[in-house]
Amino acid sequence: MPEQQAAEHQTNPVEEVEAFLRRRREQIAQRWADATLFRTVFTVSRDEAVEAGRTVVEALAAVAASGRVEDAEADGFAVVREQLARTAHSRARAGATLAQISAEMDALRPLVTDLLLDELSEAPAEHLRECTTALTVLMGTLRLVMLETTTIAGQELINRQRLELLEIATPVIKLWEGIVAVPLIGTLDSARSQVVMETLLDAVVEQHARIAILDITGVPTVDSLVAQHLMKTVAAARLMGAECIVSGIRPAIAQTIVHLGIDLSSVLTRASLADALAYALQQQGAHIVPNPASTVEAR
Amino acid sequence: MTHSTGSVSACLPIHSDLDLVRVRQHVRQMTAQLGFRLVEQTKLVTAASELARNALIHGGGGQMECTPVSSSGGVQGLRLVFSDQGPGIADLDQALSDGYTSGEGLGMGLGGARRLVHEFSIDSRRGVGTTVTVTSWTSRPPRPREAP
Ligand SMILES: Nc1ncnc2c1ncn2[C@@H]1O[C@H](COP(=O)(O)OP(=O)(O)O)[C@@H](O)[C@H]1O
Ligand SMILES: [Mg+2]
Numbered sequence: 001m002p003e004q005q006a007a008e009h010q011t012n013p014v015e016e017v018e019a020f021l022r023r024r025r026e027q028i029a030q031r032w033a034d035a036t037l038f039r040t041v042f043t044v045s046r047d048e049a050v051e052a053g054r055t056v057v058e059a060l061a062a063v064a065a066s067g068r069v070e071d072a073e074a075d076g077f078a079v080v081r082e083q084l085a086r087t088a089h090s091r092a093r094a095g096a097t098l099a100q101i102s103a104e105m106d107a108l109r110p111l112v113t114d115l116l117l118d119e120l121s122e123a124p125a126e127h128l129r130e131c132t133t134a135l136t137v138l139m140g141t142l143r144l145v146m147l148e149t150t151t152i153a154g155q156e157l158i159n160r161q162r163l164e165l166l167e168i169a170t171p172v173i174k175l176w177e178g179i180v181a182v183p184l185i186g187t188l189d190s191a192r193s194q195v196v197m198e199t200l201l202d203a204v205v206e207q208h209a210r211i212a213i214l215d216i217t218g219v220p221t222v223d224s225l226v227a228q229h230l231m232k233t234v235a236a237a238r239l240m241g242a243e244c245i246v247s248g249i250r251p252a253i254a255q256t257i258v259h260l261g262i263d264l265s266s267v268l269t270r271a272s273l274a275d276a277l278a279y280a281l282q283q284q285g286a287h288i289v290p291n292p293a294s295t296v297e298a299r
Numbered sequence: 300m301t302h303s304t305g306s307v308s309a310c311l312p313i314h315s316d317l318d319l320v321r322v323r324q325h326v327r328q329m330t331a332q333l334g335f336r337l338v339e340q341t342k343l344v345t346a347a348s349e350l351a352r353n354a355l356i357h358g359g360g361g362q363m364e365c366t367p368v369s370s371s372g373g374v375q376g377l378r379l380v381f382s383d384q385g386p387g388i389a390d391l392d393q394a395l396s397d398g399y400t401s402g403e404g405l406g407m408g409l410g411g412a413r414r415l416v417h418e419f420s421i422d423s424r425r426g427v428g429t430t431v432t433v434t435s436w437t438s439r440p441p442r443p444r445e446a447p
Pocket of ligand 2: 349352353404407408409
């Protein structure tokens with residue numbers, strides 16, 4: 001018996017951890033299933049949580065087998081990366097911050113190191129320390145892998161929101177019979193410009209608009225690409241039989257366009273949306289008559 | 300003579316449309332902090348947008364380094380260095396001329412950026428890459444040579 005123990009204690013701590021993980025896979029998975037991270041993600045069935053836990057434990061054992069416990073790129077992690085990404089994504093969608101997800105991941109660690117401590121309670125202190133260190137490092141690496149996928153998931157969320165923004169940020173407003181306006185807000189990159197042009201042309205057709213106003217008060221920068229997009233949109237609207245007015249060119253932007261050397265003379269412009277509307281109404285044959293009473297009051 | 304004011308310079312990557320947004324926002328913020336007037340802010344931001352997009356589209360991606368500087372007369376300024384490891388520009392005069400584009404742009408970016416800033420220099424080597432350095436000042440640019 002003492003001999004056998006001595007032999008066991010001579011094993012490499014990482015190998016010992018690997019054997020421990022395989023031996024206690026079920027128990028660890030059961031413990032994890034009740035931890036916040038798994039409980040909140042697998043809300044429908046606990047069995048699913050346990051199954052997910054088993055897969056993670058197996059991956060950890062595979063990483064330990066390769067001896068690369070501190071390497072987030074270790075092949076063993078590949079099989080769980082997608083699962084971890086989905087878990088992180090689900091937590092992020094539920095409103096958890098990166099710090100929270102990290103803490104929840106960290107909470108899985110004592111659930112497995114405690115088991116190891118129990119099992120090796122008889123082992124020499126030195127060996128015990130080496131084994132717990134190896135396991136702690138491995139769990140730390142797992143957390144890193146998880147956080148990496150979280151940041152990627154966050155980036156995907158941003159990309160999706162950006163796509164959604166492309167559509168909602170381009171409302172077409174009917175100002176009058178035959179007059180539509182598109183107030184543009186934010187960056188007019190190529191993708192956004194394409195959406196703007198399509199939305200505007202659709203509106204011209206659907207609403208039989210003769211005049212379309214593109215208001216760029218909310219566009220912070222007009223460089224040559226934005227100007228090119230504006231000119232293209234105006235030309236396309238013209239082909240559809242509508243006149244396009246660009247309004248809301250602020251003084252600083254007007255000066256910049258001139259220095260840039262861009263010739264917007266082919267584009268009908270007005271300083272403000274109100275000016276553009278007044279012009280459009282006039283073109284439509286509508287006359288705005290100031291109410292004498294309010295004029296008097298204003299004075 | 301100009302020298303860096305000792306403020307840390309920032310280095311921003313230029314690899315996507317989103318990076319262009321960050322570049323513009325950073326330059327806008329820096330010029331506002333340094334006290335540029337709105338028109339001068341807008342000019343430098345627009346020049347940065349052109350040069351960053353050139354680095355992205357023509358240079359295949361690169362970076363912008365942004366450094367606050369001050370002239371010997373104590374005037375504050377901002378220096379922007381756009382660099383890429385792209386194909387370089389074969390004919391600089393042609394590239395700088397209004398309306399020339401090798402792609403589908405307006406061909407106004409490079410020449411326009413030069414008009415929008417106080418100092419402009421370009422270093423391009425075929426097969427090595429392109430570096431464009433621009434500087435603008437919060438007030439009238441210091442004259443390069445003082446009259447005796
Ligand atoms: N960073 C760069 N690397 C390689 N070529 C460039 C770069 N910047 C500009 N050019 C060349 O100079 C031309 C003119 O640039 P620009 O005036 O910005 O016009 P545009 O970008 O609309 O083509 C480009 O079409 C391209 O051929
Ligand atoms: Mg350009």
